[in-house]
Amino acid sequence: MSSDPVEIFRQEAQDLLEQIEQGLLDLAARPGDRDTVDAVFRALHTLKGSGAMFGFDALAAFTHHCETAFDRVRKGEVPASPDLVTAVLAAQDHMRALAEGREASAAEGEALLEGLRRAVDGASGTAAPAAAPAGPALTTFRIVFRLPADALMNGTRPLPLIDELRDLGACQVTALTDKVPALGALNPTECHLGWEVILTTAHDRSAIDDVFIFVIDEMELEVETLSAPAVPAVAAAASPLATPEPVTAQPASAPAERAEPEAAEKAQRGGETVRVPAERLDALMDRVGELVIAQSRLKSLAGAGVDPLLRSVSEEIERLAAELRDTMMVVRMVPVGQLFGRFRRLIHDLARDTGKSISLTLEGETTELDKTVIERLADPLVHLIRNAADHGLETPEARAAAGKSAAGTIALAARQSGAEVIITITDDGRGIDRARVRAKAEENGLIAADAVLSDHELLQLIFQPGFSTAQTITSLSGRGVGMDVVKRTIEGLRGAIEVTSTLGEGSQIALRIPLTLAIIDGLLVRVGSARYVIPLAAVEECVELSLEQDLRSTGRSLITLRDRLVPFIRLRELFDTRTAPDEHQKVVIVATGQERVGLVVDQILGDHQTVIKSLSRFHADVGSFSGATILGDGAVALILDVPHLVAAGQKRDAQLRAAG
Incomplete structure (x- = not known):
């Protein structure tokens, strides 16, 4: 710090x-x-x-x-x-x-x-009732306080505290020097004085506690009521419905007794958390990543040798590196409630700006995400919430005409699903008008007039740059910016966006976000002479692709898996390896959301702790890969982008169905 x-x-x-x-x-x-x-x-x-x-x-x-x-x-x-x-x-x-x-x-x-x-x-109220002239009820307190010895070192100054007491009323201050040590034992950085204050004020006891609110848990404070206020008869007559609150003298020991458990509780809370700058966590995460790479190299060397002692040490270091990685992941995780809480103010301001009645509901606030992911999600969620408030929710009059409650609802929810967190933004508004989306897309030249699109493809058009169905431009939306930024940001996080909507009932946008951007468990595979990593969280199972099935599926790439047809992609053809397939090819079944696709590889090499390295700017637009990693032998393996490959599989399957 x-x-x-x-x-x-x-x-x-x-x-x-x-x-x-x-x-x-x-x-x-x-x-x-x-x-x-x-x-x-x-x-x-x-x-x-x-x-x-x-x-x-x-x-x-x-x-x-x-x-x-x-x-x-x-x-x-x-x-x-x-x-x-x-x-x-x-x-x-x-x-x-x-x-x-x-x-x-x-x-x-x-x-x-x-x-x-x-x-x-x-x-x-501007018109206050006139009251009979009566002086305020005054109370006299005797206050004795001593600050902790390190108060001066921590920046606490006693004189401003005494000045605040003077502001409350007439007071007489006496310094207490009975605990000041001899000059030879005096530490000039410590506070040895105490103070006795006789305060006559119209304020109650809580105003005195507020003066010492910063140090009340560490200091010695005694407050004794010397004279209680009398209730003026005129005031009682002016307010016949008011019942005067009895004033009871509080023993001097009561504040100390109350402060002790509070101090203990505060000390306990203080020991539970430590504030650490984010850059230190990032640097530590980088070191853990390098350690994982070095451990992978050691594992490769130990596996190639015959020394059992080296192999034993390698396995022990592998276990420790895995535990350190998991611990580091937990340290970087923060609840999404920290992110969701920011949008309560946004909803408050949007309701004022749009003239709509909007309520926000939150769910799954304890779900945790990597802190870097949380930071990068803030702007996309702002765009989506503003869009839901402006485009999605109707005016109170329109909602009443549709038989809905006057107040619209925007719901933010988060839940963990495997190695992903799914964040949904739901509104109970008018929904997405597919006809208007298609007409606008044709007008902008995004699709041909006779193009055949699935519902998923049609709804994804709202994320195209410059696309907007707003009939008027407002301070919130209508210029066609924002949603394309959302998609780029989510894809930059190796995530995916799913849109569902029912006309007249509302819309839901689901963001599927990986838990972390640093280290993942991966499945190492070989395609031709190159090696690739498939995120293990997306892998459902691995099956063998026989030569007969391979030859039978040359027209349409489908495999029968437990009475279900699953499309698959030959990575060897996609990556143009120009190599002959292995005799025993494997199909890795991957899934994202509700979609499943098989990836045909030549060989499955095993699991691999994958330290994710970003691709350079020159390769950032290559959609099939989300990053790279360094293997134990120093070679580089590309990390496959599963959502992109699943989308490619869907498109390929749709083309084959249309051609058939």
Whole structure:
């Protein structure tokens, strides 16, 4: 981790801003949730205090206004109205810019604060009932606190804490020096002082706890109520329905007793996770990949020799390398919930921009994916969700006319299937109009007027560059960009896209994504004199192709497998090896989704731990391969792109059926 304290603050600020955003979105759905209101207030308070501590004064000053607004919500003075939530969400974007050090216009900040003030005034009502003049109920507290010894080293300053107490009311501060050691034993970097504060304030006990919110779990804090407030008779008469809440003196030991389990819980949580920069994980993954390649070479050498000791050592290193690889894979895995959570804000903004009522449902948030895959999926999912909101969902009036609920639903779901994760984006909108898609494709010259297309091929046309069926261009879509980017990105991840849609009922787009982009288990095969790797997760079974079956299927490449016809591709012909086939050829049955295709190879060499290396720019457009790997003898083997080969098999089979 970087030792720069500013960078550490920025990382923590991002986490706090994420908590604020998620809490605000929760409040949009559940405005009366007190726990969520408290969580948002605490995050704002922490962000303000941390910003001031690390010199982000503009951030602290701006956040203070949002904190004040939520303090009023917390006290029940104003409700968490939709306008207030929207105003704080907009302000949160400004806070993010200030925390990241980006340029943030002061005029824009003032405009956001003015919107926040209007939202608060609108929520509280402009006409407040006149009350009889009465002074606020005051309480006197005796506060004794001592900071942890390392507080100064960690950047905690006692004077701002005392200033915050002064802001709450009239206070008298006395320094406690009874624990200051002799000069010879004094460590100037440690905090030895304590403070006693007599505070008379109109605020309650929670305001005192909020002052020490950053250090309350590590410090010594005693709060004693010296005088409780009396309930003014005029105030009681002005609010006949209000029942005054009894004030009970809290023993001085109570805060410490409550803080102890919280401190223990925090310490336990702190020991469970470690923040590590992503580049270090990437570097470690590269080293593991090189180790796997070296282990593969050692295995090849040991297999060619006769030394049993060398073979034993090779097997032990192979086991350890496999365990290290699996452990490294787990370390890089993160739940897709981290990705899905970002889209709650997107749905909130889309509903506002389109004037539609949109609800988002999430499923399978604990499903895990490689962190690199998660990062690269963000933009494609944004395009798909925006497309579903603008193209897919109807207006409330159109939905009512169709007999649907006024609120449309977009569902995000993730589940693991073998070595793939399937992410689906489903909407209950109008569905895809095949006739309009075909007409637009013919108009753009993508297909001929008399072309015969399957439903799958027709729906895949929406991913063509420049393709759009939108009748009008909006700020969200209609220019024909976005969906082609989605397809390129998913294919760059060695994934595939499947589209299903029912007119009038909705659409679903399924993304099939490999779990990792680094190391996979593969099946090493030989075709002619070259060797290739087939991802083991896509392999269903291997069968022998006899010479009779080979000769019988020269017209249509089909093999009968348990009473089912499975098309197959002769890789020897596809790769133009110009070699004679082996006498005992093998068919590797691979699958992606619901489709199965056989790949005819000359020989199956066995399993292989495959470290994936990207192809160069000159070979990036070769669709049959998704990458390359280095074998134990130093030779290079290409990794077959199974979805592309399955699609090729489907196309070939369709051509044969049409010709027959």
